[in-house]
Amino acid sequence: MIELYSDSSPNGFKATIALEETGLDYTLHHIQIEQGEHRGADFLKLNPHGRIPVITDSTTGIVLFESAAILLYIAEKSDQLLPKSFSERWQALPWLQFHSSSMGPIFGQRVHFEIFAEPIKPAITRYQN
Numbered sequence: 001m002i003e004l005y006s007d008s009s010p011n012g013f014k015a016t017i018a019l020e021e022t023g024l025d026y027t028l029h030h031i032q033i034e035q036g037e038h039r040g041a042d043f044l045k046l047n048p049h050g051r052i053p054v055i056t057d058s059t060t061g062i063v064l065f066e067s068a069a070i071l072l073y074i075a076e077k078s079d080q081l082l083p084k085s086f087s088e089r090w091q092a093l094p095w096l097q098f099h100s101s102s103m104g105p106i107f108g109q110r111v112h113f114e115i116f117a118e119p120i121k122p123a124i125t126r127y128q129n
Helices: 010-022 041-046 067-078 086-116 121-128
Strands: 002-006 026-030 054-057 062-065
Touching (some): 002 010, 010 086, 041 054, 062 067, 067 086, 086 121
Parallel strands (some): 002 026
Antiparallel strands (some): 002 054
């Protein structure tokens, strides 16, 4: 059984959507970031970086954090979401890396500067563009 530790955020949604789409059995544990639950000792044992999502799999003993690693694990475990052909698989994997190293962080920074930080117009413009 997979245990998913997550909150309502784009990175958390990725793991939840993949688990729903593949039909793998999982239990969701809501980690309330606004309440600081991601900084608690129990959560930090799962992910020392204190970020969601995290999955644990009791059938394999594997604990994973970082959304791209989790998505790869779900794809491999379910035998879904990634093409079987070698060349098609390697066409898909760069898009997974693109989401985790480019789009995800850029959208995160945009939300930070537009909603949470004191308005800094050059930063807002940069991430909107």
